[in-house]
Amino acid sequence: MSRTDGAPIAHVDSADLMPLQAPLDNPARERPWSPLSDRAKTQYECILDDTCAVSVPKPATKDEEAALVTAFLSGLDKLFTRENNWTFLQPLLLSMEHCARCQTCAAACHIFEASGRNEIYRPTYRSDIMRRLYFKCVRRGGMLSAWRHGDIEVNWPLVARLIELAYRCNLCRRCAQTCPIGVDNGLIAHELRKVFSQEMGIAPREIHDNGSMLQLKAGSSTGMSPAVVRDNLQFIDEEISERTGITVETPWDVEGADVLLIHNAGEILAWPESVGAFSLILNAAGISWTMSSELVGYDSINYGLWYDDAQFARVALKHADAATKLRAGRIVLGECGHAHKALSVVADRILAGERNIPRESAMTLLRDIVMSGRLTLDPARNSFPVTLHDPCNMVRLMGIVEPQREIVRALCPQFREMTPHGVDNYCCGGGSGFAIMSGHNFADWRFQVAGRKKLDQVLGAFADCLDPSTPKYLCAPCSNCKGQFRDMLAYYGLWEQNRILYGGLAELIVNAMTDVRPGYIEWEWH
Amino acid sequence: MTIAIYVVLCLSAAVFILATAVRAVWYARAPLHLRWELYPVPHEAAERAAHGGSYFEQSAWWTRPAPANHWGTVKALATEVLFLRALREFNRPLWWRSFPFHAGLYLLAATVALVLVSAVAALSLPSLAAAWPGAVLRQLFRVTGVAGLILTPVGAAGLLHRRLTDPDLRHATTPGDLFNLAAFMIALTVLGAGYALRPSDAPGLLAMAVGLLTWDTGVRVPGLLAAGLLLSALLAAYIPFTHMSHFVGKYFTYHAVRWDDAVNRRGGAIEKTMAAYLTYRPTWSAPHVTADGVRTWADVVTTMPPDKAKR
Numbered sequence: 116m117s118r119t120d121g122a123p124i125a126h127v128d129s130a131d132l133m134p135l136q137a138p139l140d141n142p143a144r145e146r147p148w149s150p151l152s153d154r155a156k157t158q159y160e161c162i163l164d165d166t167c168a169v170s171v172p173k174p175a176t177k178d179e180e181a182a183l184v185t186a187f188l189s190g191l192d193k194l195f196t197r198e199n200n201w202t203f204l205q206p207l208l209l210s211m212e213h214c215a216r217c218q219t220c221a222a223a224c225h226i227f228e229a230s231g232r233n234e235i236y237r238p239t240y241r242s243d244i245m246r247r248l249y250f251k252c253v254r255r256g257g258m259l260s261a262w263r264h265g266d267i268e269v270n271w272p273l274v275a276r277l278i279e280l281a282y283r284c285n286l287c288r289r290c291a292q293t294c295p296i297g298v299d300n301g302l303i304a305h306e307l308r309k310v311f312s313q314e315m316g317i318a319p320r321e322i323h324d325n326g327s328m329l330q331l332k333a334g335s336s337t338g339m340s341p342a343v344v345r346d347n348l349q350f351i352d353e354e355i356s357e358r359t360g361i362t363v364e365t366p367w368d369v370e371g372a373d374v375l376l377i378h379n380a381g382e383i384l385a386w387p388e389s390v391g392a393f394s395l396i397l398n399a400a401g402i403s404w405t406m407s408s409e410l411v412g413y414d415s416i417n418y419g420l421w422y423d424d425a426q427f428a429r430v431a432l433k434h435a436d437a438a439t440k441l442r443a444g445r446i447v448l449g450e451c452g453h454a455h456k457a458l459s460v461v462a463d464r465i466l467a468g469e470r471n472i473p474r475e476s477a478m479t480l481l482r483d484i485v486m487s488g489r490l491t492l493d494p495a496r497n498s499f500p501v502t503l504h505d506p507c508n509m510v511r512l513m514g515i516v517e518p519q520r521e522i523v524r525a526l527c528p529q530f531r532e533m534t535p536h537g538v539d540n541y542c543c544g545g546g547s548g549f550a551i552m553s554g555h556n557f558a559d560w561r562f563q564v565a566g567r568k569k570l571d572q573v574l575g576a577f578a579d580c581l582d583p584s585t586p587k588y589l590c591a592p593c594s595n596c597k598g599q600f601r602d603m604l605a606y607y608g609l610w611e612q613n614r615i616l617y618g619g620l621a622e623l624i625v626n627a628m629t630d631v632r633p634g635y636i637e638w639e640w641h
Numbered sequence: 642m643t644i645a646i647y648v649v650l651c652l653s654a655a656v657f658i659l660a661t662a663v664r665a666v667w668y669a670r671a672p673l674h675l676r677w678e679l680y681p682v683p684h685e686a687a688e689r690a691a692h693g694g695s696y697f698e699q700s701a702w703w704t705r706p707a708p709a710n711h712w713g714t715v716k717a718l719a720t721e722v723l724f725l726r727a728l729r730e731f732n733r734p735l736w737w738r739s740f741p742f743h744a745g746l747y748l749l750a751a752t753v754a755l756v757l758v759s760a761v762a763a764l765s766l767p768s769l770a771a772a773w774p775g776a777v778l779r780q781l782f783r784v785t786g787v788a789g790l791i792l793t794p795v796g797a798a799g800l801l802h803r804r805l806t807d808p809d810l811r812h813a814t815t816p817g818d819l820f821n822l823a824a825f826m827i828a829l830t831v832l833g834a835g836y837a838l839r840p841s842d843a844p845g846l847l848a849m850a851v852g853l854l855t856w857d858t859g860v861r862v863p864g865l866l867a868a869g870l871l872l873s874a875l876l877a878a879y880i881p882f883t884h885m886s887h888f889v890g891k892y893f894t895y896h897a898v899r900w901d902d903a904v905n906r907r908g909g910a911i912e913k914t915m916a917a918y919l920t921y922r923p924t925w926s927a928p929h930v931t932a933d934g935v936r937t938w939a940d941v942v943t944t945m946p947p948d949k950a951k952r
């Protein structure tokens with residue numbers, strides 16, 4: 116990692132990658148991996164592997180390099196202080212102090228496995244560097260400490276590579292689940308990202324400049340202002356009314372509504388049929404609900420969850436404020452996994468007094484509606500193979516496992532599970548911001564490495580019906596996961612050649628509603 | 642020599658207890674973190690714990706009592722602590738080596754406790770110690786001691802062998818790891834050999850413990866046994882300074898992180914604790930954070946970042 120030759124230290128060859136099952140076992144369907152451009156290589160610090168996620172500009176001088184290293188070390192120190200990092204100090208210390216280097220976690224990591232067990236993607240590779248830095252630079256250990264924990268040379272190439280390496284982990288914490296000690300390699304990647312962002316101002320543009328910064332300024336990372344979002348919803352309402360034969364009207368800013376529904380605003384632009392389905396279902400079930408046109412109140416995303424505590428808290432407070440302003444009974448989070456975990460779990464302890472409004476998952480609300488009998492539903496309308504993806508944030512990290520399953524079991528006669536599933540699921544490969552990151556050739560890495568294991572699971576679930584004559588539905592009740600699936604299925608031609616479509620959960624419900632014109636799911640690529 | 646053994650045993654025990662306590666207090670006094678639980682959480686209601694579910698699966702979960710499935714927690718703890726469940730489930734080849742190693746350590750700890758109880762009984766209740774309860778205790782610690790002295794070094798040798806031969810582990814091994822395993826192997830092998838090969842007139846474990854408690858310098862400990870005792874005592878004193886103190890760390894990683902799903906209730910203790918943390922003054926340097934060492938966290942997170950604050 117500290118090598119100064121300016122060359123990447125790892126390479127993943129196509130031949131190394133974990134083999135995929137049919138139909139992607141066919142060499143003709145292999146995808147070439149575009150190389151990094153010369154421009155990228157000369158302009159940015161792309162010296163870790165075959166790709167570049169963060170695009171840190173190369174420092175112009177040695178002094179600049181030294182200043183960056185100093186900043187990194189100062190941030191590292193701060194990470195272990197109460198004042199700066201009370202938010203995660205305890206779990207971080209535990210993960211620093213107690214790794215037994217047993218490598219149990221390695222087998223759990225989809226990135227490590229899919230890469231053909233490339234050393235730099237081993238869950239402990241990053242953690243061990245962090246641990247060496249901790250013992251050397253934070254605990255100020257000497258030679259004895261280096262002998263016990265391993266030594267490390269601190270220089271700019273190390274820091275530059277570590278910045279990239281912090282973004283080769285989906286923060287899915289599947290590895291942590293298997294660790295006998297309870298060490299959390301995902302947390303370590305998360306904390307490293309914080310040092311880079313909070314001290315050095317370094318984070319991928321997609322999640323900072325165009326993500327949390329834009330959201331706080333414009334109201335949404337999509338750039339939609341309150342006026343635009345209302346316009347778009349009105350358009351969706353009209354469209355859905357026409358498509359379903361049921362008049363749909365989305366309520367806005369209703370004071371005292373029981374439910375404040377917050378969607379990931381990306382859905383409004385990319386998957387209006389999901390947003391429309393929600394409006395239709397909640398109205399049909401007679402729920403007292405509203406959406407908010409307060410700044411940030413209509414976009415549930417909280418990218419700070421992945422890299423920056425300050426940005427995280429700012430957005431979470433805005434969400435709570437939107438609900439407080441409307442005196443809503445509860446916030447219901449739409450189909451977005453990281454938004455679920457951000458506001459329900461991670462923000463829980465910073466929401467005080469009035470701001471501490473109950474937060475609930477759309478999975479539970481939809482389950483209650485479906486099971487209540489308030490909608491007339493005909494499962495025969497969903498008579499096609501369906502499998503269900505478990506978004507890590509909602510499932511392994513929040514324990515919402517069954518509500519969505521109760522729905523698909525009730526409404527989809529050809530439902531089949533992936534193996535493994537539930538809290539043992541694999542990440543889609545888009546977690547922790549990757550789903551919205553496609554700079555340089557990062558998409559290749561995202562689909563060929565990070566998403567590979569999940570892709571293989573999807574193929575396994577549909578192994579008996581891969582023929583294009585059978586349309587298949589991959590249900591992913593999470594915007595980020597859907598983004599990853601959209602891009603990954605297209606990348607491998609799985610819609611065109613095998614008719615595997617992806618979508619959300621609400622669409623399956625509306626598709627089964629007998630009051631609705633048949634064919635809500637249109638089997639068109641989007 | 643006998644005095645030296647007594648002094649090292651007492652000092653090592655003191656260092657072990659003190660250093661372990663310091664570590665535990667260090668973790669316990671770390672600030673309450675933001676929630677970061679990981680499912681399954683065993684204190685969930687049994688029907689949800691079975692699939693790794695949480696209270697978030699219930700509608701209006703905030704109106705329901707917090708889950709308190711104590712039996713689930715006890716079961717999870719027992720299987721993890723006694724049988725190393727996670728290792729067994731996810732890394733069976735290592736479990737075959739690690740389980741005897743740890744089981745041996747538990748047996749050795751039990752031996753120390755039983756020997757001390759027997760010694761105290763011999764000194765304070767000699768009639769009872771001479772009767773059948775004393776005899777049972779003596780038999781018991783002989784069995785646990787011998788089993789521990791076999792299992793731990795065998796397990797340590799197995800672990801060391803695997804570290805040196807398995808490419809995955811060899812990669813992730815520091816000299817310190819090899820030293821630790823070798824130390825266990827050597828110290829406990831010497832102790833075991835010293836115990837097994839001691840002359841017939843040498844004091845037994847109970848006699849040595851009574852000698853220690855009465856500071857009887859007349860007890861003659863044979864050389865090999867003395868070496869085993871000294872090495873084992875020094876090893877015990879060394880453990881709390883290493884990652885091997887995970888018996889402390891694990892309490893916190895499980896109870897205070899993975900399984901900590903305690904909800905922040907309005908006006909409750911968590912809210913008060915957080916209010917204090919929000920008065921801390923961060924010094925993060927990136928401009929968008931807007932921290933300067935004077936503004937508090939509360940100020941920081943209620944201020945919008947300035948435009949173009951990045952890079």
Ligand code: SF4
Pocket residue numbers: 213214215216217218219220221239293294295296297298299300
């Ligand atoms: S993180 Fe846990 S599982 Fe991985 S090597 Fe360390 S102790 Fe073993």
Ligand code: SF4
Pocket residue numbers: 223224225226227237238283284285286287288289290291300301304
């Ligand atoms: S958190 Fe997930 S992606 Fe990251 S190292 Fe662990 S298993 Fe791999």
